[in-house]
Amino acid sequence: MDLFSNLALGFATAATPLNLGFCLIGVILGTLIGVLPGIGATATIAMLLPITFQLEPVSSLIMLAGIYYGAQYGGSTTAILINMPGESSSAVTAIDGYQMARRGKAGTALAVAALGSFFAGTVATLLVAIFAPPLTAVALQFGAAEYFSLMVLGLVCAVALAHGSFLKALAMVVLGLLLGLVGTDIYTGAPRFTLGLPELADGLSFVALAVGVFGIAEILRNLEGGQGDREVLGQKLGGLFPSREDLKAMVGPMLRGTALGSALGILPGGGAVLAAFGSYTIEKRLSKRPEEFGQGAIAGVAGPESANNAGAQTSFIPLLTLGIPANPVMALMVGAMIIQGIVPGPNVATEQPALFWGIIASMWIGNLMLIVLNLPLIGIWVKLLKVPYHVLFPIIIAFSSIGVYSVKGNAFDLFAVAGFGLLGYVFLKLRCEPAPLLLGFVLGPLLEENLRRAMILGRGDPMVFLTRPISAGLLVLTLAVVVIMLMPRVRRKREEVFVEGD
Amino acid sequence: MASLSRIGSLTAAAILLASAAVAQGYPDRQVTMVVPFAAGGPTDTVARLVAEKMSADLGQQIIVENVGGAGGTLGAAQVAEAEADGYTILLHHIGMATSESLYRELPYNALEAFAPVGLVTEVPMTVVARADFEPADMASFVTYVKENADTITMANAGIGAASHLCGMLLMQALEAPIVTVPYRGTGPAMTELVGGQIDIMCDQTTNTTEQIQGGTIKAYAVTTPERLDLFPDLPTAAEAGLPGIEVSVWHGIYAPAGTPQEAVDRLSTSLQTVLADPELSTRLAELGTAPSPVEDGTPEALSAKLSAEIERWRPIIEEAGVYAD
Amino acid sequence: MRDRSFDPTDLAAGVVFTVLGLAFGVSTLGLERGTALRMGPGYAPLVLAAVLTLLGVLIVVAGLRSRGVEGIGPLAWRGMAFLLSAPILFGLTVRGLGFVPAIFLATLLASLASPRLKSWQVLGLAVAITLFSTLVFSYALGLPFRRFGPWLSF
Numbered sequence: 001m002d003l004f005s006n007l008a009l010g011f012a013t014a015a016t017p018l019n020l021g022f023c024l025i026g027v028i029l030g031t032l033i034g035v036l037p038g039i040g041a042t043a044t045i046a047m048l049l050p051i052t053f054q055l056e057p058v059s060s061l062i063m064l065a066g067i068y069y070g071a072q073y074g075g076s077t078t079a080i081l082i083n084m085p086g087e088s089s090s091a092v093t094a095i096d097g098y099q100m101a102r103r104g105k106a107g108t109a110l111a112v113a114a115l116g117s118f119f120a121g122t123v124a125t126l127l128v129a130i131f132a133p134p135l136t137a138v139a140l141q142f143g144a145a146e147y148f149s150l151m152v153l154g155l156v157c158a159v160a161l162a163h164g165s166f167l168k169a170l171a172m173v174v175l176g177l178l179l180g181l182v183g184t185d186i187y188t189g190a191p192r193f194t195l196g197l198p199e200l201a202d203g204l205s206f207v208a209l210a211v212g213v214f215g216i217a218e219i220l221r222n223l224e225g226g227q228g229d230r231e232v233l234g235q236k237l238g239g240l241f242p243s244r245e246d247l248k249a250m251v252g253p254m255l256r257g258t259a260l261g262s263a264l265g266i267l268p269g270g271g272a273v274l275a276a277f278g279s280y281t282i283e284k285r286l287s288k289r290p291e292e293f294g295q296g297a298i299a300g301v302a303g304p305e306s307a308n309n310a311g312a313q314t315s316f317i318p319l320l321t322l323g324i325p326a327n328p329v330m331a332l333m334v335g336a337m338i339i340q341g342i343v344p345g346p347n348v349a350t351e352q353p354a355l356f357w358g359i360i361a362s363m364w365i366g367n368l369m370l371i372v373l374n375l376p377l378i379g380i381w382v383k384l385l386k387v388p389y390h391v392l393f394p395i396i397i398a399f400s401s402i403g404v405y406s407v408k409g410n411a412f413d414l415f416a417v418a419g420f421g422l423l424g425y426v427f428l429k430l431r432c433e434p435a436p437l438l439l440g441f442v443l444g445p446l447l448e449e450n451l452r453r454a455m456i457l458g459r460g461d462p463m464v465f466l467t468r469p470i471s472a473g474l475l476v477l478t479l480a481v482v483v484i485m486l487m488p489r490v491r492r493k494r495e496e497v498f499v500e501g502d
Numbered sequence: 503m504a505s506l507s508r509i510g511s512l513t514a515a516a517i518l519l520a521s522a523a524v525a526q527g528y529p530d531r532q533v534t535m536v537v538p539f540a541a542g543g544p545t546d547t548v549a550r551l552v553a554e555k556m557s558a559d560l561g562q563q564i565i566v567e568n569v570g571g572a573g574g575t576l577g578a579a580q581v582a583e584a585e586a587d588g589y590t591i592l593l594h595h596i597g598m599a600t601s602e603s604l605y606r607e608l609p610y611n612a613l614e615a616f617a618p619v620g621l622v623t624e625v626p627m628t629v630v631a632r633a634d635f636e637p638a639d640m641a642s643f644v645t646y647v648k649e650n651a652d653t654i655t656m657a658n659a660g661i662g663a664a665s666h667l668c669g670m671l672l673m674q675a676l677e678a679p680i681v682t683v684p685y686r687g688t689g690p691a692m693t694e695l696v697g698g699q700i701d702i703m704c705d706q707t708t709n710t711t712e713q714i715q716g717g718t719i720k721a722y723a724v725t726t727p728e729r730l731d732l733f734p735d736l737p738t739a740a741e742a743g744l745p746g747i748e749v750s751v752w753h754g755i756y757a758p759a760g761t762p763q764e765a766v767d768r769l770s771t772s773l774q775t776v777l778a779d780p781e782l783s784t785r786l787a788e789l790g791t792a793p794s795p796v797e798d799g800t801p802e803a804l805s806a807k808l809s810a811e812i813e814r815w816r817p818i819i820e821e822a823g824v825y826a827d
Numbered sequence: 828m829r830d831r832s833f834d835p836t837d838l839a840a841g842v843v844f845t846v847l848g849l850a851f852g853v854s855t856l857g858l859e860r861g862t863a864l865r866m867g868p869g870y871a872p873l874v875l876a877a878v879l880t881l882l883g884v885l886i887v888v889a890g891l892r893s894r895g896v897e898g899i900g901p902l903a904w905r906g907m908a909f910l911l912s913a914p915i916l917f918g919l920t921v922r923g924l925g926f927v928p929a930i931f932l933a934t935l936l937a938s939l940a941s942p943r944l945k946s947w948q949v950l951g952l953a954v955a956i957t958l959f960s961t962l963v964f965s966y967a968l969g970l971p972f973r974r975f976g977p978w979l980s981f
Binding site: 033224389394400 | 836837839840843844847851854855858859863864865866867868869871872875876878879882883885886889899900901902903905906907910911912913914915917918919921922930933934937938940941943944952953956960964968969970971
Binding site: 184187201324326345409445 | 568573604683693700713717
């Protein structure tokens with residue numbers, strides 16, 4: 001069978017000592033930079049990209065892939081340890097991961113994230129190797145109507161993210177949608193909510209929003225009472241590694257997260273983000289103790305992390321089979337390829353088989369290296385929490401300022417960090433959770449854009465959402481979710497949770 | 503207070519000395535090339551290829567800084583305000599000319615705020631369609647689109663994007679009000695074209711070449727005065743009876759106005775050396791484009807191009823009534 | 828607000844959402860709305876702003892009915908003052924003063940958010956962070972930041 005000879009070629013290319021070395025360097029660098037607060041995968045890759053230009057094309061791309069996985073993992077580490085997600089997908093990990101860390105289970109959370117990522121990475125790499133072309137065909141079936149219906153489904157799920165008041169969660173989603181619409185309307189060029197500032201023409205920066213409402217708000221909360229560390233994280237550190245029960249608890253979420261992430265990752269745009277949020281929602285629904293979610297549930301880390309990593313892997317599919325980048329990270333990869341003299345397109349697999357399969361093989365190798373590297377590192381990361389908080393938080397502020405600034409070289413984004421930090425703190429005091437706000441922010445523009453596009457393409461006929469089978473299927477699923485949410489038993493459970501909650 | 507004023511005069515002297523030094527040994531430290539678009543995009547790629555070559559020639563590193571936002575106007579504004587010492591330069595594309603009409607409130611004047619250095623490359627564009635679009639060649643494309651104007655959809659990568667400019671020209675030439683569907687960037691637009699969700703588009707060869715060669719989309723014509731070596735079988739739009747559609751995405755390097763002449767000249771000579779570099783030609787050819795002729799790597803050539811293009815696009819954009827702010 | 832029979836956080840949250848909803852709503856008025864079938868740039872924002880306002884009002888009503896659980900608690904005034912101004916200061920100075928002085932000043936400012944550091948500790952921390960970031964971001968990674976900006980050029 002072709003697959004084996006192809007994979008053999010891939011491993012032969014990727015597993016030369018030189019390329020293994022570059023992969024390792026990439027993973028290490030990616031982790032080290034990605035773990036700095038406020039610096040997510042996109043910023044890390046943009047920073048490290050120039051280093052790879054001097055290498056051979058294959059080595060360069062293998063190293064870049066290593067950087068990507070390293071940065072993703074590093075980003076999750078910061079999300080868990082200090083509640084500072086540098087990327088939309090790790091925002092979900094922050095919800096329960098950070099709560100685990102507060103409860104002295106930082107080591108467990110990190111290990112669960114690492115194991116979940118590795119498993120998801122392995123499965124998704126296999127999927128990429130075997131099914132890349134047919135999966136591409138599926139992704140191409142997604143037009144505006146399908147995207148719109150998918151976003152509606154995602155939005156309905158978003159409300160389930162919250163563990164407090166239903167109304168407040170809903171309001172946060174809507175506010176997120178509105179903030180997502182800030183910027184120039186792509187259909188007419190009309191500026192919306194830009195206050196006349198050209199810096200807002202392309203909308204608000206996600207990183208600034210995430211760093212502000214999650215990270216900065218949390219620091220402010222810790223500074224209450226004027227002591228500088230109302231809550232020292234490092235004081236009670238439980239076991240570093242997950243217990244047998246922990247491992248048992250993560251298997252189901254990991255499998256479901258991997259499946260969801262692999263499926264949504266192939267869709268350009270919001271696919272991978274939806275996967276992490278979706279996985280969280282599913283786990284919360286399936287859990288026997290949904291009240292644990294938001295308080296440090298293992299499933300709330302294992303599921304989204306697996307989904308996130310599986311999605312990261314399968315988001316290579318449109319790039320590898322069509323040469324079209326699915327997200328900003330993939331766009332950077334395309335840039336790297338072009339500078340190396342490879343123009344990615346539908347023919348890469350046939351014209352450059354060693355490169356194509358080499359990258360696929362290095363995906364798995366990179367994931368393997370990550371876990372080998374990171375399981376021992378967990379001890380070190382957790383020790384970081386012993387750094388006194390009043391020393392840690394200026395470091396966090398310094399690095400997140402650099403990280404936010406490096407993305408676009410725009411001072412305005414730093415002002416936005418401060419603004420969102422204040423907003424996040426206000427919401428924290430008012431017991432409104434930030435996660436639904438972030439999801440709304442990501443989905444807002446996609447939702448509106450695809451709705452309007454679908455209407456234009458469908459000549460103003462709203463039936464397009466029902467006559468196109470995939471879209472109709474997604475809407476039926478949405479309806480089912482709503483019905484389940486409104487069912488009296490679940491509802492009562494929700495309200496109990498609300499009463500019990502803090 | 504006396505010491506303060508002394509510091510002031512010392513500083514003034516230092517600045518004078520510094521600017522004298524600029525004129526002599528330019529460049530004696532690294533130069534920042536601002537690209538007003540995100541890293542990894544087509545303009546960024548051109549910039550990085552050229553910057554690498556120019557660094558070798560200048561003996562000083564040129565580093566690329568991406569200052570994206572507002573259709574390239576944020577990065578351009580930043581360079582317009584930067585110190586005119588030759589250590590901050592800008593690489594911008596056709597948007598430098600079109601934003602003069604697309605933006606009603608631009609913080610700079612493209613003709614006055616910059617000292618042109620030279621033209622870098624002109625990327626041709628192609629008229630393309632989904633792979634199963636009915637017409638077989640450009641002639642039948644023209645009649646087909648005219649007859650079915652109300653059911654055909656055309657993609658572009660957003661207001662002011664090259665695909666948007668070319669689309670406006672195409673509609674004018676065909677006298678057919680085709681339904682235009684904007685996307686957020688070339689990536690999503692191309693995905694939907696490949697997926698057959700949308701009918702036609704006009705985009706740069708940097709984006710279309712691989713897809714055309716891979717058969718995932720269909721090409722009808724090129725927008726250059728002559729046929730391209732890359733696609734010898736594709737007619738020019740003029741051959742197909744649409745003489746108005748001549749458009750290319752040209753890239754130029756600019757310094758802030760007031761930059762010392764020595765610095766501008768040094769940059770321009772360096773650019774000309776690079777334009778003659780065979781390796782740059784090879785790299786650009788892979789992208790479906792070519793370096794500008796060496797004689798265009800001069801301030802005069804870029805200056806002429808910029809004024810001509812501002813005047814050319816103004817009526818087209820005004821007639822279409824589109825604004826990006 | 829001090830009346831213990833209301834939940835002050837719900838009331839305040841409701842008011843915040845209502846105000847934000849109205850503010851967004853007012854700023855959509857200049858935008859072309861279009862119809863449901865051919866939406867203009869103002870359509871979705873207006874609908875969303877209306878929904879947000881409505882939700883805000885509902886939260887206020889719910890807050891009036893529920894029993895107060897806990898108050899707003901202490902506020903980190905000192906934290907807000909110093910912490911939030913740090914990224915702003917960095918943004919204002921990174922181009923003019925350059926990367927090194929900007930990150931130094933921002934860290935200095937941020938460390939003042941906690942009263943627990945003595946002044947020499949604050950200084951030491953700021954120097955250490957500045958050294959580390961300059962080595963990593965400017966030298967090792969070669970990010971295109973000017974280390975010392977035009978305001979300091981001699």
